[in-house]
Structures are given as structure tokens and as C-alpha cells.
Amino acid sequence: MIDYDSSIWMVRHLFSLKGSVIPGALYMAIPSGILCVLIMIFNEHFPDFQVNFGSKSIQAASVWNAVTVSLLFALGFRTDKAYSRFWEGTTLLHQMRGEWFDAASCLFAFSKLAMNNKRKEVMQFRHALGRLMSLCHGRVLDLLRARRRSRK
Numbered sequence: 001m002i003d004y005d006s007s008i009w010m011v012r013h014l015f016s017l018k019g020s021v022i023p024g025a026l027y028m029a030i031p032s033g034i035l036c037v038l039i040m041i042f043n044e045h046f047p048d049f050q051v052n053f054g055s056k057s058i059q060a061a062s063v064w065n066a067v068t069v070s071l072l073f074a075l076g077f078r079t080d081k082a083y084s085r086f087w088e089g090t091t092l093l094h095q096m097r098g099e100w101f102d103a104a105s106c107l108f109a110f111s112k113l114a115m116n117n118k119r120k121e122v123m124q125f126r127h128a129l130g131r132l133m134s135l136c137h138g139r140v141l142d143l144l145r146a147r148r149r150s151r152k
Helices: 022-045 049-053 060-110 119-150
Strands: none
Touching (some): 022 049
């Protein structure tokens, strides 16, 4: 995944090849373009080429329909994959937060019996525990962000 910095111009990212689909797209597009140019040259110079090749019966509308359907299928599939990955990551983060909340709740409950005898120490423990859990959650989020930055 590429971490984009919003403080700089995004135009620079349009021309970077790291993480880009452009090399793979060119791998498929250049041979197709060459084939298209060759067919156009043959159509121009050999009048019976369209009849023999069968390109006379293909209408422009059917070509556009085929391209549109394949493009929409690919776009829909990629969007669905990205959406499911996003929600999987979000679900895992919420699950982690829930597990830590359960652990902190158990420690708070275990310290309830000592409230009668050592109220000051228990309150210090609870405050420290709350800060510790907050610090742990913040550190994990920071590590995830640093991990994204290190992939650049």
C-alpha cells in the first residue's frame, strides 16, 4: 500500500512507477495497440481484408459494449476487494480494542475488593491502568502507520 502525503502535489504520484498498475497495463495495451494499427493498415491497403478477416460484420456498438462490460467488471471486482480489505482491517482493530477493554475491565473488577482498605493505592492503580491501555492502543496505531510508511 502506498501512503500518500497530502501536503505535497499529487501530480508527482501520477508519474511514479512504484506501486503503479501502469507497467502491467502497458504490458497488455502495447501488443493490443500494435495489433489494432496493423489491422487498420491492412484495411487501408487490402480492400478484401475486411471480408476475409470478418471485421466487416463487427459493428462499433458491439465493440463498445464488450469494452464497457469488461471494464465495469474489472472496476467492480477491484472496488469490492478494496472495500472488503478495509472492513477486515477495521474489524480487527475494533476487536483488538475490545480485547484490551475486557482485560482492563477484569483488572478493575479484581481491584474492587481492595477499595475498602487501600483506596488511594487502588485509585492510583486504576488511573495508571487506564493510561497504560490508552498508551498501548496509541502505540499499536502508531506502529501500523509506521509500517505503512516503511513500505514506501
